Amino acid sequence: MVTRLFASALLAALMLVPMPGHGDGSRHLLIPPGPAADLLLETVEHAVWARDGNGSERPIYVVYSTDCSWSRRLHEESRALTSDFELRWVPSRGPHADHVVSERNGTAVTNAFAGRGGSVDAAIGRAAVSYNHRVVMSLLEQLSAVQPGYRVSYPTLIYRTDEGVQVIDGFPSNVGQLAQRVSRQPDRADFEPAGLRIVGTRYQRLRSLHLDHYPNMTNEARLLRAFPDHHAPWVMNLKPEYSVAVSAVIGGGEWLELTPFGRNDPPAYVHDPFYARMATxxxxxxxxxGTYTAGRQPGQALQLPLIGAPVVADVPAGVRIPRTGEVHIDGQIWDQVQVFADGTRGYIPR
Structure with a gap:
């Protein structure tokens, strides 16, 4: 049921890039252009990060902890280089991380490394750090497709190059050479991450009236995300013909909240307006x-009085079955019928 997104593509496309002289133990992965590279970069682009530098057209995303000594060293050694690129710091844990995501500037990053806090946006701070932690978990799943047991270290640098998306796991020994490989992206200069909108949104949870499990009835895997938003971190794939328990419908009627890992673990979300409508x-x-008599053509009794709902039973032409009710909805009249001896009901449009 649970599959890593683009696992086969990553196994074929991700490659270890030999970088001699990395005595610091950092690992360098280059993901060539394609869906796997796009997803990885999108995941970190939409984290809640802090700007640090003047070269905003050449961003480098740094996933880190505010109490990590290697991350602090990267910060110190990059001071003379921030005119060439912009470091976008993504704190996922550590003291004063909530200050960094609240202020989102280089001063806050510096203060946090020095053990100094500052103003914290109560509506954003803690929620944004938690969101960034989900980003790290998503990155871990994506990268572990190439190396079982892969661990995202602090710091981890991610940026686009002409050859694809570069990932540096651990402190890089060639900090001064980073700017030489970072691609220029004018459309990302004033870019604002979707994570800000997501953590600032209060989602209304509605009870699912008719749907206990969400089935993937398509021929392709369905993407499940950490929040009900198309830019939220990817969590897992739902294979065709597998199903996951439904815990709620998100207000707005397009997303379902699922519990693929159990009700005590964080939920996942799938975008499916039709099934969300079914559920509510x-x-x-x-x-x-009375009796319902099928016409000359065979018909189908549906689970709900809604065109497209799952089929409960096929009704052969001319068959007579008990009629137990009538539904008027959206200008359509439906007959409720008993399709099996155990009392199972279905709905047939007139």
Whole structure:
């Protein structure tokens, strides 16, 4: 049921790039252009990060902890280089990380490394650090497809080059040479991450009235995300013909909240407006008696009075079955019928 996104593509496309002289133990991965590279970069681009530098057209994303000594060393050694690129610091833990994501500037990054806090946006701070932690978990899943047991170290640098997306796991020995490989991206100069919008949004959770499990009835894997947003970190894939328990419907009627890892673990979300409508469909059944007689063509009894709902049973032409109710919804009249002896009901449009 759970598969890593683009696992096969990563195994084929991700490659270890030999970089002689990395006595510091950092690992360098180059992901060639393609879906795997785009997803990895998108994941970190939409984290809640702090700007540090003047070269905003050449961003380098740094996933780190505010109490990591190697991250602090990277900060110190990059001071003379920030006119060439912009470091975008993504704190996922550590003292005063909430200050960094609240202020989102180089001064806050410096203060946090020095053990000094500052103003914290109560609506953003803690939620943004938690969001960044989900980003790290997503990066870990994506990168572990190439190396089982892969661990994201602090700091981890991610940036686009002409050859693809570069990942440096650990402190790089060639800090002064970073700017030589970072691609210029004018469209990312004033870019604002979706993570800011996501952590600032209060999502309304609605009870699922008719859907206990969400089935993937398509021929392709469905992407599940950490929040109900298309830019939220990827969590897992749901294979075709597998299903996951539904815990809620998100207000707005397009996302379902799922519990693929159990109700005590963080949920995941899938975008499926039709199934979200199914889950919250409200209707009343008027009692009715009699017999439903199928026409000359075979028909189908559906799980709900909604075109496209799952089929409960096929109804052969000319068959007579008990009619138990009637539903009027959206200008359509449906017959509620008993399709099996155990009392199972289905709905057939007139």
């Amino acid at each position: 469909l409200q209707y009343q059944v008027r009692p009715a008696r």
